[in-house]
Amino acid sequence: MDEARISRHGSRARLWLAGGWLLIALLAAIFAPLVAPQDPLAQDLMLERLPPFWLGGAEPGYWLGTDSLGRDLLSRLIFGARIAFIVAFAAAFAACLVGSTLGLIAGYFGGWADRIISRIVDVWMAFPPVLFAILLVAVLGTGLSSVIIAIAVIDWTRFCRVIRAETMGQSRMDYVENARIAGYGRIGIMLREVLPNVVPSIVALLSLEMGIAVIVEAILSFVNLSISTDDPTWGGIIAEGRLSIHQAWWVLVFPLVTLILTVLSFSQFGEGLRARFDPVLR
Amino acid sequence: MNAPAKPCLDIRNLSAVLPNGLRVLRSVSLAVEPGEVRALVGESGAGKTMIGKAVLGVLPPSVRIVEGNMLLEGEDLGRLAPKARRTLIGARTALIPQDPLTALNPSRRIGPQMTDRLVRILGWSGEKADARIRQLLDEVQIRDPERVLKCYPHELSGGMRQRVLIAAAFAAEPRLIVADEPTTALDVTVQKQILRLIAQLQREHGTAILFVTHDLGVVAKISQKVSVLYAGKVVEEADTAALFAAPQHPYTLALMAATPRYTDPFASLKPVDDKVLAGLAAEIAAADQAWRRPHG
Numbered sequence A: 001m002d003e004a005r006i007s008r009h010g011s012r013a014r015l016w017l018a019g020g021w022l023l024i025a026l027l028a029a030i031f032a033p034l035v036a037p038q039d040p041l042a043q044d045l046m047l048e049r050l051p052p053f054w055l056g057g058a059e060p061g062y063w064l065g066t067d068s069l070g071r072d073l074l075s076r077l078i079f080g081a082r083i084a085f086i087v088a089f090a091a092a093f094a095a096c097l098v099g100s101t102l103g104l105i106a107g108y109f110g111g112w113a114d115r116i117i118s119r120i121v122d123v124w125m126a127f128p129p130v131l132f133a134i135l136l137v138a139v140l141g142t143g144l145s146s147v148i149i150a151i152a153v154i155d156w157t158r159f160c161r162v163i164r165a166e167t168m169g170q171s172r173m174d175y176v177e178n179a180r181i182a183g184y185g186r187i188g189i190m191l192r193e194v195l196p197n198v199v200p201s202i203v204a205l206l207s208l209e210m211g212i213a214v215i216v217e218a219i220l221s222f223v224n225l226s227i228s229t230d231d232p233t234w235g236g237i238i239a240e241g242r243l244s245i246h247q248a249w250w251v252l253v254f255p256l257v258t259l260i261l262t263v264l265s266f267s268q269f270g271e272g273l274r275a276r277f278d279p280v281l282r
Numbered sequence B: 001m002n003a004p005a006k007p008c009l010d011i012r013n014l015s016a017v018l019p020n021g022l023r024v025l026r027s028v029s030l031a032v033e034p035g036e037v038r039a040l041v042g043e044s045g046a047g048k049t050m051i052g053k054a055v056l057g058v059l060p061p062s063v064r065i066v067e068g069n070m071l072l073e074g075e076d077l078g079r080l081a082p083k084a085r086r087t088l089i090g091a092r093t094a095l096i097p098q099d100p101l102t103a104l105n106p107s108r109r110i111g112p113q114m115t116d117r118l119v120r121i122l123g124w125s126g127e128k129a130d131a132r133i134r135q136l137l138d139e140v141q142i143r144d145p146e147r148v149l150k151c152y153p154h155e156l157s158g159g160m161r162q163r164v165l166i167a168a169a170f171a172a173e174p175r176l177i178v179a180d181e182p183t184t185a186l187d188v189t190v191q192k193q194i195l196r197l198i199a200q201l202q203r204e205h206g207t208a209i210l211f212v213t214h215d216l217g218v219v220a221k222i223s224q225k226v227s228v229l230y231a232g233k234v235v236e237e238a239d240t241a242a243l244f245a246a247p248q249h250p251y252t253l254a255l256m257a258a259t260p261r262y263t264d265p266f267a268s269l270k271p272v273d274d275k276v277l278a279g280l281a282a283e284i285a286a287a288d289q290a291w292r293r294p295h296g
Helices: A002-030 A073-109 A111-125 A129-140 A144-171 A174-182 A186-222 A234-243 A250-277 B048-056 B082-092 B110-120 B126-139 B145-150 B158-171 B188-205 B216-222 B240-245 B250-257 B274-295
Strands: B009-017 B023-032 B037-041 B064-072 B093-096 B176-180 B208-213 B225-230 B233-239
Touching: A002 A073, A002 A250, A073 A111, A073 A144, A073 A186, A073 A234, A073 A250, A111 A144, A129 A144, A129 A186, A144 A186, A174 A186, A174 B082, A174 B093, A186 A234, A186 A250, A234 A250, B009 B048, B023 B037, B023 B048, B023 B064, B023 B208, B023 B225, B023 B233, B023 B274, B037 B048, B037 B216, B048 B064, B048 B093, B048 B176, B048 B208, B064 B082, B082 B093, B093 B158, B110 B126, B110 B145, B110 B158, B126 B145, B126 B158, B158 B188, B188 B216, B208 B216, B216 B240, B225 B240, B225 B250, B233 B240, B233 B250, B233 B274, B250 B274
Parallel strands: B037 B208, B037 B225, B093 B176, B176 B208
Antiparallel strands: B009 B023, B009 B064, B225 B233
């Protein structure tokens, strides 16, 4: 009882902290032109490698300092958040839609449907994901939609596997059998009886997947395969920061911290939501 | 009794096999007359539940019916197209399941879960279904239906859930209810109430029940007829009173001896003895041989 209460407190704090950070980042991304203190693309060689505000030599208005071309780091992070969130939402939803649908079908119908879908998943997962992504983007050409497609194409298997297993477990429950006796159709049972019981898992996975999508996007832009190099992306900033680590550590550290916080928040938010959504855990 | 009435459920010579060829049901025949409670007793694995599932059309995919007929109010289930069969079973039968914990959908509230079937399958209006459910909840002595209807299943106790399931089973006025060990998952004090409740509703609604159980005490309390099952074969069939007065088959006798008694709780239970088991094994083997001959 006590333990349950503690874990419930824990999950609530987790939900609020993670949700809070995500909300701030999301709002910043949406209203980027309004909140960014500087133009993220404006170069000024007079202002190169300014340190963050608490160090000597900082300029007002450049809170987190500037990079080696004199561009404002905070503004670049804020604009980078736009791309990170677009990729996170679009890729995760696409992967979720494909993966959950196939997982539900495989888990509920079993038999041949399951065998075929499971073999495809097995083969799919044999590819190393990041190399697969790089290959896909190389084939599709760089650009926002290619990145989104690449992530969805790679990561649908994550949804498929988990949702298949969950669906199998639920399908064995007596309430499914009861629904069949009552005369409901198979597809009706799958959608009306089973699906609501796997939604908590889908939600948790979706949030986790958003975090993963953010990382993959950062990796792709780190190796310069994401979108055009003009737009600031977190991965791109990290790549630039790596080159000037000895002169301006902040260009590497701030985007890394932002990335880590965001990815962590996505996964924690998902767990918190799951606890909220699940009528039995609630 | 009255001669022309056709049985509510008539199972004739039903055999089912597993993929490895093992017969799990061995030429089972039994009938449930309208308004009658027929108990199906036997130990674990005797195929009691399998018969219930066969009637309700939810056998596991690995079990195949190879012979026999099941007639639900004279309609041969095996001859119907799958869709017509589902409709017939859905309209005329219901299940009171063994485990009230998993038999309710955990993510839906009790109310919609109960009315849904009446509205969607039987085409009732929402108000009619709602009124019906409330009436049934009253019949199963749930005192605060408002609260219960709004609950999720996990918010109710096991006994309450089983009451809800009983109400749901009777709600659509089925002709036949399969009760699959409905009291086994409950604790002893609740068992008695639930059993009394099922008996009472059965009488009031005149529903036939195929009552699957391993508990001879329950059989004596609730049923008019009994079929004793061993290894998927009906070894004895009789009126309940006659069976308890004078069991014919040695296995039935042994089962009775193995029932714990409140009058002498410290007496050690007698397991079914080896001679009886050997006799049963011979009986099963003979039956299988006789069955195999015409079936190759």
